[in-house]
Amino acid sequence: MYRPSVLLLALLQGQASAHTFIWGVFVNGVDQGLFKGIRTPAYNGPPGGGGFANSPVKDLGSIDLRCNVLGDIPAPDTIKVQPGDNLTFDWKHNYRNGSDDIIDKSHHGPSLVYISPDPPAENSFVKLWHQGLYEIASFPQPGKWSTTSNLAKNGGRMSIRIPKDLKAGYYLIRAEMIALHEGDADFRKSPMRGAQFYPNCVQIEVTGDGAVELPEGVSFPGAYSHDDPGVVHNKQTAPCRTAYEIPGPTVWSGAWQETTSAPAGEITGGSTAPLWSTWIKQSVVTSATFADRASPTVVGTSTFSAQWSSTYQTPAPATKRW
Numbered sequence: 001m002y003r004p005s006v007l008l009l010a011l012l013q014g015q016a017s018a019h020t021f022i023w024g025v026f027v028n029g030v031d032q033g034l035f036k037g038i039r040t041p042a043y044n045g046p047p048g049g050g051g052f053a054n055s056p057v058k059d060l061g062s063i064d065l066r067c068n069v070l071g072d073i074p075a076p077d078t079i080k081v082q083p084g085d086n087l088t089f090d091w092k093h094n095y096r097n098g099s100d101d102i103i104d105k106s107h108h109g110p111s112l113v114y115i116s117p118d119p120p121a122e123n124s125f126v127k128l129w130h131q132g133l134y135e136i137a138s139f140p141q142p143g144k145w146s147t148t149s150n151l152a153k154n155g156g157r158m159s160i161r162i163p164k165d166l167k168a169g170y171y172l173i174r175a176e177m178i179a180l181h182e183g184d185a186d187f188r189k190s191p192m193r194g195a196q197f198y199p200n201c202v203q204i205e206v207t208g209d210g211a212v213e214l215p216e217g218v219s220f221p222g223a224y225s226h227d228d229p230g231v232v233h234n235k236q237t238a239p240c241r242t243a244y245e246i247p248g249p250t251v252w253s254g255a256w257q258e259t260t261s262a263p264a265g266e267i268t269g270g271s272t273a274p275l276w277s278t279w280i281k282q283s284v285v286t287s288a289t290f291a292d293r294a295s296p297t298v299v300g301t302s303t304f305s306a307q308w309s310s311t312y313q314t315p316a317p318a319t320k321r322w
């Protein structure tokens, strides 16, 4: 079909950690089920090495910054919502239950949510919400950051509300965490380091008779630059106790101003992700960085090339990966 053969079976040793991604979506507190509507990134390599060792996206020019690795492939299900509905994304690291750490403790950084018509086009991503450093502490304490203090402490729950009167249609929500623990380095100069981006896209269909169209937004890739102060963020010269500038545009005025806190109900479905080997037939190396911290090897740039269509792709069971 539209998917070319994905080449290269790369068996990489070691496992990059903190592969946080979305395991479920609650609509007004009701869980839609494990991985429903989610373009799950190819993160969940087997612990302990071998296989599918995708690192976070760090190359800001990579198409993987849009919806992560394999983000062009429609998930089989689309979540139906209405304007005003509250969506809660359930970010997890290793399993979808209370034992999970969501994201490594060191991974301080901002969280961001965008919306775009599906498929995205030039400048189609509009920011709905973001949160960065929200409580300042005395250096060298990190202060309170969205990823490690808000989301990780609240079970990985990230909430947004579908804009009022948003026009019916298919949209992608692009939710993201950014980890800055190695963000003092510029990835272009030190590809082993640099800020780590964890984008993840969710397919929604907005119903109803709303008339509001999204304004012009930003593109992914394109919205972020290694020159942004919030991307190359040197904790030494710009300590976390000072202001932090969240990357990307301002939040759209049409987005709800208050953050929703719809209580999430019971989780439906399992708490574990199938091993990558059950759903990925051929491994890919992406905008990867290193495989093993003990003996780091730059594994190079992407050999997986996403094939984004310019027309809406009706999800088909054939694309099912779970």
Ligand SMILES: *[C@@H]1O[C@H](CO)[C@@H](O)[C@H](O)[C@H]1NC(C)=O
Pocket (backbone or CB within 6 Å): 095, 096, 097, 098, 099, 271, 272
């Ligand atoms: C979560 O799932 C993992 C893997 O199945 C299991 O080891 C752990 O005990 C579970 N924790 C809870 C609180 O259920």
Ligand SMILES: *[C@@H]1O[C@H](CO)[C@@H](O)[C@H](O)[C@H]1NC(C)=O
Pocket (backbone or CB within 6 Å): 028, 084, 085, 086, 161, 259, 260, 261, 262
């Ligand atoms: C969404 O949450 C807000 C409170 O944050 C609430 O006022 C509103 O009724 C909720 N919407 C729905 C559809 O439940």
